[in-house]
Amino acid sequence: MSRVVVDVVLKPEISDPQGQAVLGALGRLGHRGVTSVRQGKHFVLEVDGDPDEAELREIAETLLANPVIEDVELHLSTD
Amino acid sequence: MSRVVVDVVLKPEISDPQGQAVLGALGRLGHRGVTSVRQGKHFVLEVDGDPDEAELREIAETLLANPVIEDVELHLSTD
Amino acid sequence: MTATHRVDDGPADHAARVLPQLDTVDRAAARPDDEQPFAELGLKDDEYARIREILGRRPTTAELAMYSVMWSEHCSYKSSKVHLRRFGDLPPSDALLVGIGENAGVVDVGDGYAVTFKVESHNHPSYVEPYQGAATGVGGIVRDILTMGARPIAVMDSLRFGRADAPDTARVLPGVVAGVGGYGNCLGLPNIGGELLFDDCYAGNPLVNALCVGVMRHEDVRLAKAEGVGNKVVLFGARTGGDGIGGVSVLASETFDAEGPAKRPAVQVGDPFTEKLLIEACLEIVAADLVTGIQDLGGAGLSCATSELASAGTGGMHVDLDAVPLRDSTLTPAEILMSESQERMCAIVEPDKVDAFLAVCRRWDVLAAVIGEVTDGDRLTVDWHGERIVDVPPRTVAHEGPVYERPMSRPADLDALQADDPSRLPAPAGPDELRAAWLAVVSSPDGADKSWVTEQYDRYVRGNTVLAQPEDAGVVRIDEDSHRGIALALDGNARFARLDPYTGAQLNLSEAYRNVAVSGAVPLAVTNCLNFGSPEEPEVMWQFAEAVRGLADGCRELGLPVTGGNVSLYNQTGDVPINPPPVIGVLGVHADVRRRVPTGWRADGESVLLLGETRGELGGSAWAAVVHGHLGGRPPVLDLGAERALGELMVTLAADGLVSSAHDLADGGLAQALTESALRYGVGATLALPGDPFTALFSESVARAVVTTADAAAVRAAAERVGVPVTELGTTGGPALALGDLELSLEELRAAWSATLPALFGSPAVAVGTVPAGTVPTS
C-alpha cells in the first residue's frame, strides 16, 4: 500500500481571502513576524498496490484541483 | 526569509465527509485503486527573519487548527 | 489509533488485564463481584444497585454502558419528569394528533395536513466545539421531525452568549452561527427566525436551541415502535464511529492502563450532505409504506433507539452488533452501543419489504444494514462475535429509569431582587436623555439589527417562505393551491424568568403567542426547551418547577396543548446558574398566507395605532439592563385574556385586510418596535406619545402591538368589539421618527441599530478557525 499526498494551492495571481484573514488574525494576536499566508488543500490518498503515477497526476490535476485557478504538488511514498 | 508549511488534518477518529465524497467520485470515475482519501488544509506562511519554531507551532495549533478535532504537521524550510 | 487491541470489561484483577475477555452475560453471572466503574459513568450507588436488582446479577460492561447513558439526566429526565407531567395533564386538544412522549408531537392544521415541530438544546457541545456543536444540534432536531414521517420544511434557532464584547464570545458566536447555517443551508431548510441575546451569565455556557418544523399528510404519521415478531431492524445512514462516547471510554480505560485507551472524541461531527440524502430516502420510504416504526439515533445512539423502539412495541428485540457498519474497527461493543455518530436512523421493516427498503437506500447512496429483528418475549438481547453481551428488559432501560423528587427551595435572594424595583433608577427626562436612552437600547447587542447573523442563513430555499427574520413570526406556505400555511415564533426572556419563573414562563408563552397572532395566524400548539442550571441545587429546581407550572397554567388558560419539548439542565458557569430562559415555541395556522401581516411600514400617510394598554412596567426591561445594568423588581403583569383578545383582533384585521403592518411590543418596548418598523423599508412617521414619554417608550407591558392602517375607524371599531384599547399615535411618512421635540432621523437610527454586530464580529479575521477542515459549508 502506498500513500500519496497532494497539496493544492491557488495560483499566485488568484487572491486568497482566507490566507488574508489568517494573516489579519495573526497581526491582531501580535505575531508580526509572519508576512504572508496562503491557504490551500491537503489530500492524503491511500492506494492499493503499486501506484500509477500518471493516473494519480491526472486525478490530482483534473479532480482534486481546478486547473483554472489552482496548482498541484504530488508527493508519493510507499511503505 | 523562511517558508513554513502547515498541514492541518482531521484526527484519524474524526469522520471526514469530504474525503468520503472524493473517494466516492474516484470510484465512479473508475479509479478503483484509491482506497482512502482524507482532506485537510495546507497553509504556506512566509516569515521574516529567523522563524521561532515554538511560536509557529503555537500559531498552527491554536489558530490554523482546531485542536479538538484536528492535528497539525509543521514543515520549516529556510531559503 | 494508538490502541490496536482493546478490552471492554472492568474487573480489577491483574489477570484480566493481561488476558482481556469479552464481558458476556454468562461471565457477569459467574463473576458477580467484579468491580464496575459505575460512579465514573455517573450512576449513583442506589442506581447501580437497582440495575443489579432488575437483572438479578451484575450488568455486563455493555449493559452498564447502556443503563448509565439511558439513566442520565439527558436521556431519562429523572429530575424533570415529575414536573413535566403537568403538560400531559392539560385538557385534551382536538388539534393534537400525537402528543408528548413521541419524538415530536403532531398537530392537525387542516385540509388533511399535519405539522410536527420541536425545539431542542445543544448547549454544552456548542461550547466545546461551536461549529460542530451547533451543526449537529440542527441535524438532531431535524431527524426528530423526520422520524414522525414529516418532511422538514424550516428551522429556527434561539441563541444566548456571554457579553457581546467578551473575547470568548468572539470564539463561540461565529462558530455557532456558521454551524447553524452550514448545516441548515446544506439541508435546504429555510431558517425563518429565532433569537440572539447576550448576558454575562452565559459566558461559560452558551445556549444553542434549535427548532425544526415538518409537514405531512395525516396518513403518513409514523411512530417509534417495534411491532410484529419477525420484522427486521434496519440501521441506515452514516457509519458508526467513536463520536460522542467520551464518557464511556472509562469502561475501556479501566483495564487498559499500560498505554491508555485511544481517547474517543466527545465531539460529534456533522455531515449535512448525508443527512440530506437520509431525508430524501426516508420520505420515499414512508411514502411507499415500507416501515412500521422508525426512530432517529441521537443521544445514547443505538442503546436509546433499540431500547425505545422495543419498549414502545409489544415484543422484544434481538440485535447483532457485528452487522453494524463501522467507521472505526477498534470500537468495543459498549462503544458501538453508545456511539453518537450523527446522521443515522433505525427502522422496523416487514421482511417482505426489506428489499424495497434497501433499494431506496441504494438509490440515495444511503448505507443500510439489517442488524436485528423483533422477537416474541420481552427482552432486548444483543450479540457480539456470537456471544450474548446484553439481555435486559427494554422498558427498564428506556422508560423505567430513576425518577427523583428533588428538593426545592425558593432562591434566598429573590425577595431582595424583587424589592429592588427599577423605579429607583434615574429615568430619562427631556428629549436629549430620551434620545440617548433610545439609541442605547436599539444599538445594544440584544436590540441591534441581527442581519449579520441571519444573512448567514438561507431563508428562500423551497420557495415557500412568506415571512422570515426580522419579522415577528416565521410564516411558511404549506400548500401552493390552497395557500394554507403556518406561523412560528420562539421566545425566551430569561430576565423575567429570573425575577419570577412562574410568571416568566407565562410571559414567554404570551410573547410567542402574540408574535404568531400579529402575523394574522391562529395560535394552535406549544413546544418548549427548558434551559436551567443544576437540578441538584434546590433553588434551581424550584425555578424549574415554577416555570413548568407557569407554562402549564398558561397553556390551560389559552387552551393550547404542549406537544413536546426538551429539558437542558446543568447550565452554569462555575457555580453560578444561568438566568434560565424557558424558550417557548408557538405554532399558528394561516388559512391563507396571502393575508399575512408583515412588521414593516411601506406606505406614507397611514395611521399608526397602538393596540393594548401601557403601564409603568420596567422590571427586567431592556432599558434597565442596557442603560443601568440593572435586573430587579417584578416582571410585567401577565394578562393572557388581553393577549387572547389582541390575537382575535389581529386575525380579524388580517383576514379583512384592514392593516398593512403589525409589530408586537416586547423587549425595548415601543422605542424598539417603532425603530424596527420604520427601518424595515425606510419609512418614518410623525407621532405623539401618550402620557409620560419614558413609560410610553420603554415599558414592556404585555398584549400590545403597533399597527398601520389606511382605515383607522374600522380598526377602532373592530378593536372595540373585542375590548382592545386603541391609541392613535400619528401618521407614517418622512425621513424620521418625529415625536414633537424628540426627533430621530432614520439615518441616525439605522447607523446605531445596524453597526453593532458587524463591528463586533464582522471582520473576516474573526471567522478564521470557525470552520473545521473537514466541513467547508459553502454554495
Added chain:
Amino acid sequence: MRIGVITFPGSLDDVDAARAVRLAGGEPVALWHGDHDLEDVDAVVLPGGFSYGDYLRAGAIAARAPLMREVVDRARQGLPVLGICNGFQVLCEAGLLPGALTRNSHLHFRNRDQGLLVERADTAWTSSYTTGQTIVVPVKNGEGRYVAAPADLDRIEGEGRVVVRYVGGNPNGSSRDIAGVTSADGRIVGLMPHPEHAVEDLTGPSTDGLGFFTSVLTALVAA
C-alpha cells in the same frame, strides 16, 4: 416547452426552479443525475444547492455525473442551459463557462436581496430584459466569488460575456462585480444569484427573476 431540471444528490433549489419554469408557462421535467438521457427536453436548468455537500469544491463532483456528459455534448450543439448558483459552479467545473467560483471574500455564507445590472439582454436566458435594466433577486452563497486570472477576465469582458453584474454592493468579493457570464453563443448562462426565488410577490423580494424563464421559452419558440 419541456425544460429539464437536474437533481444531483444535495440539490436543493430544484423544486424552486421547477416552480419558476411552471409559472413562466413551461413544462418542468425532473431529470436525475445518474441517468444518461435528457429525455428530449428543450433546455436544461442546473439548480442551486449543495451537490455532494459542496465537498472538495462546489460543483466539482456533480460536474462529473453521468448525465453531465450528455449535457456538455448537447450544450456544445446549442442546447440552452442555465446554471443557478451551484448550477453555475457545475458549469464552470465542467468547462462550459469560463472562470471559477471560490469562497466569499468575507468568508461567510451570505443571503440578501441583491441588485443586478443586466448587461446582455440577447442571450437565450435574458431576452425578456433590456440591456441596462436593474433587477432585484436574492443571492445566497458561501462560494460565490467569481475569479479568473486577470488576463482571462480581460478576455471575458472584451468578448462581452458578462451577463449580469452586481450593483449596490458586491455580496461576495467577485472580480469586477461579475454575477453571471455566458458562453460565446449566448446559449449557456450561469449566475450566482437566484432568479427562481424572485418569481412570486408572496415569497420573493420581487418577481424580477421570472424573466430568465420566460426568455428561454421565447428563444425556443423563435428557434
